[in-house]
Amino acid sequence: MKDVLSIKGLSKSFGTQKVIDNLDLSVPEGTIFGFIGQNGAGKTTTMKMTLGLLEADGGEITVCGEAVRYGQTKNNHHIGYLPDVPEFYNYMKPLEYLALCGEIAGLSKSNTKDRSDELLSLVGLNGVKKRIGGFSRGMKQRLGIAQALLSRPKLLICDEPTSALDPVGRKEILDILQKIKGTTTVIFSTHILSDVERICDRVAVLHNGNIAISGTLSEIKTMHGKERLLLEFSQKSEVSQFKACEKIKPLLSQTEESGTEIILQGKDIVHIQRVVISVLAETGLCPSKMEIMESSLENLFLEVVM
């Protein structure tokens, strides 16, 4: 798979604050790429550098094989961009706005018209005759996607497209992104991890200016995730009795305990399971519940960031 976007050794400071520090990132063609980071991690900054709107202090960015240079927006016909808070000319209607964008991007009138109709129905705004001033945030976000896709970019960069939306609005955006997956590579930044788990093939977590973890979702989970085994007893005394057993003691280094519950974790979950079952058999204890908890992205994220 070819990389649509590749970033090498990127750095950026604002004054004395180092926001991006030697960042490496590559986004293979055809993926939906989740770019995860806390508020202020530098997601928007990285995206603006990719668009040539911010000057990097060092490093290289290539989009579709072409180097990005600050102040040169010519390459941006490869990239569609949806800003975090897309704003439009409130007095325009959606078709009119897309016509303007088409003209500015140098598309032909008839091409723009066909593409606009196609895109407005993709984002569910076809037949909307209202002025943009009366749009909800979700509608603006969807119009923003249509605008970003107008000149058939190879890469769509969305800056937190779902953060300000309610669950319905979020699902609409995610569905649209899923629909365009075949033709356009999508990068979207977010801190809503359930959205990432829903549609992303690959993720990268931005922390302290560089990528703390990256890979496909399942890779990350097996590489970094610790699986957890939850046991629930009916009485607190049973928990102490369980813990008192010699065989279980080596596994107790990372347990979480609350009330009658105890959670064991470690790299080798099968080993933990075996030990626990034999301990239970020896002591005759019978838990009321025993289950393997899948590691969530949320846990992973917190582990990286905290």
Place this chain on the structure above:
Amino acid sequence: MNTMQSALIKKDLRGITANKQLLVAMISVPIVLTVVVPSIFIMLIHFMPNDFSDFDAMLRMLPIDIQLDNMNTAIISLLLNNIMPVFFIIIPIMAASIMAASSFVGEKEKRTLETLLYCPLSLKQIFRAKILSSFIMSELVSILSFTIMTLVTQIEIFLTTGSLLLPNISWLVVLLLLSPAVSLIAITLIVRGSARAQTMEESQQRSALLVLPVIFLVAGQFMGIILINIWILLGLGALLALIAWILMNGSFQKISYESMLR
């Protein structure tokens, strides 16, 4: 100018007509200055000619080259050819400032500029288009105002004096040199300030300062201190055009993507 830039210009011009408040300012100020003020003046002269004896001193200094049958015509000529041109410095400053403030700072403030910045046009091309749209707007307002003023005052003059009193040659210098030059200066000041200014009002106030020297000019005219003849006008126009040119080229160095995105 390519088609992408003309799309931007069309959009800017359309944007101002979509904003009721700005449009009202853009229309009402010129109408008051170029229609209401001279009409009142002409009517006053017609109905109460004796109150204008104060103008005697000023009239005697006029380099009068037309045949004046009477005092009234002289006063009207003074009004038409020496006082009204000053308004054609104020009007382009106002029109250009409103337009430029809305097209540069207003778009930055409303964050619609971001979309324009990452389009395939270069920053310079975007700014050229925007400067041009402000310039077109201010020229349009000036020329329309001149046309309407001339029509209305000529009719009034004809009705009150029985003959016409056409504008003299200095109008050509005012309309073709002076008012384009001051409107360019006003636009450039706003463009230069646009990286720093966060709101439209803030940047309009800056260029309102430009009107100050004009007010001195008007006061000077009335007191008979400076009487502007065509050569002074030409010199002044050329100087202003030069300043506008230098300021405009310098302003391209002051703007960058980073400063416009803040």
